[in-house]
Amino acid sequence: MNVTAKPLVIGSVRLAAPVVLAPMAGVCDAPYRVIAHGYGAALVCTEMVSDKGLLYNNVHTEEMLHIEPGEHPVSMQIFGSEPETMAKAAARVEAAGADIVDINMGCPVKKVVSNGEGSALMRDLPRAEAIIRAVVHAVSIPVTVKMRTGWNEAEFTAPELAKRAEAAGAAAVAVHGRTREQFYSGHADWSKIAAVVQAVSIPVIGNGDIADGPSAGRMLAETGCSGVMIGRGAQGNPWVFREVTRYLQDGTILPPPSAAEKYRQLLAHFQALVAYKGAYTGLREMRSHASWYTKGLPGSAALRERLNRAESVAAFVAIVEAQLEQAVDR
Numbered sequence: 001m002n003v004t005a006k007p008l009v010i011g012s013v014r015l016a017a018p019v020v021l022a023p024m025a026g027v028c029d030a031p032y033r034v035i036a037h038g039y040g041a042a043l044v045c046t047e048m049v050s051d052k053g054l055l056y057n058n059v060h061t062e063e064m065l066h067i068e069p070g071e072h073p074v075s076m077q078i079f080g081s082e083p084e085t086m087a088k089a090a091a092r093v094e095a096a097g098a099d100i101v102d103i104n105m106g107c108p109v110k111k112v113v114s115n116g117e118g119s120a121l122m123r124d125l126p127r128a129e130a131i132i133r134a135v136v137h138a139v140s141i142p143v144t145v146k147m148r149t150g151w152n153e154a155e156f157t158a159p160e161l162a163k164r165a166e167a168a169g170a171a172a173v174a175v176h177g178r179t180r181e182q183f184y185s186g187h188a189d190w191s192k193i194a195a196v197v198q199a200v201s202i203p204v205i206g207n208g209d210i211a212d213g214p215s216a217g218r219m220l221a222e223t224g225c226s227g228v229m230i231g232r233g234a235q236g237n238p239w240v241f242r243e244v245t246r247y248l249q250d251g252t253i254l255p256p257p258s259a260a261e262k263y264r265q266l267l268a269h270f271q272a273l274v275a276y277k278g279a280y281t282g283l284r285e286m287r288s289h290a291s292w293y294t295k296g297l298p299g300s301a302a303l304r305e306r307l308n309r310a311e312s313v314a315a316f317v318a319i320v321e322a323q324l325e326q327a328v329d330r
């Protein structure tokens with residue numbers, strides 16, 4: 001299989017490799033984005049940010065605008081249902097220093113779609129296009145759109161939405177090969193991503209079920225897309241970016257990280273999270289990351305339980321350091 005990857009250019013932003021960290025709420029905060037960037041994610045995406053949260057000065061949403069120097073280029077994702085508020089939010093995102101503004105048209109969550117946001121926009125293409133047009137006019141950075149294939153099997157609207165996005169001035173689209181009704185079940189249908197590639201001239205970034213170099217290579221080869229976006233495969237696994245980038249360069253399959261490497265990275269991630277969000281939040285938010293980092297390691301269930309009970313930074317660090325010592329001795 002030919003895995004030679006071409007450079008991915010999104011408007012004025014040229015990526016070092018066609019390999020992107022997917023936006024993930026609760027995962028892609030600034031500390032994780034810096035880590036993913038360090039392992040080779042050529043573009044990192046933020047958690048989704050509400051347009052209204054930004055405009056009405058919600059403190060939590062304000063914090064989400066923070067970008068670390070070590071994570072560029074970064075794409076900041078906004079969601080909403082009204083062209084005017086989305087345009088204003090996009091201007092805030094540009095002022096915050098984002099390199100790209102991405103519009104969420106794929107979120108399947110009921111609370112979001114019942115407001116006409118996220119994947120609900122795949123059923124209202126004129127409104128979707130008006131939002132994209134308004135955002136493009138409001139900023140000077142490239143605008144991208146992230147979508148699913150459609151609302152359900154019967155409504156395969158992604159090619160039409162992608163065409164409208166292109167007409168409205170979007171620089172690229174990312175397509176997750178599932179419908180809204182699927183949420184995360186079943187498989188991503190990559191043939192639908194291929195159909196979107198056929199429909200437009202702007203770059204299409206393929207997303208859904210990429211776990212390693214070979215699956216990234218297959219996504220590029222089977223769909224003709226211009227880049228790959230990785231979500232769940234990167235949870236507790238920033239190494240996936242190094243593996244995929246290398247595989248796409250020369251077909252080399254790098255060995256997976258050792259247990260010791262995983263514990264070291266878990267510790268570094270924890271320390272960055274505590275420095276960024278404080279001990280209380282850092283300890284709590286690290287629990288899910290820790291369970292992803294340690295998945296499949298010997299004794300991981302018992303370890304997770306102890307980490308979940310750790311009530312101080314020192315206690316958490318001591319538990320991981322003890323594991324690390326054992327892993328190094330082994």
Ligand SMILES: Cc1cc2nc3c(=O)[nH]c(=O)nc-3n(C[C@H](O)[C@H](O)[C@H](O)COP(=O)(O)O)c2cc1C
Pocket residue numbers: 022023024025026027046047048077104106107146176207208209210229230231232233
């Ligand atoms: C925990 C979690 C949070 C997510 N949050 C977002 C989000 O904020 N915005 C978005 O566009 N997609 C979000 N997604 C969807 C992912 O970006 C991606 O499209 C999906 O997980 C499929 O890719 P994967 O198979 O590589 O995980 C989220 C997915 C997960 C698992």
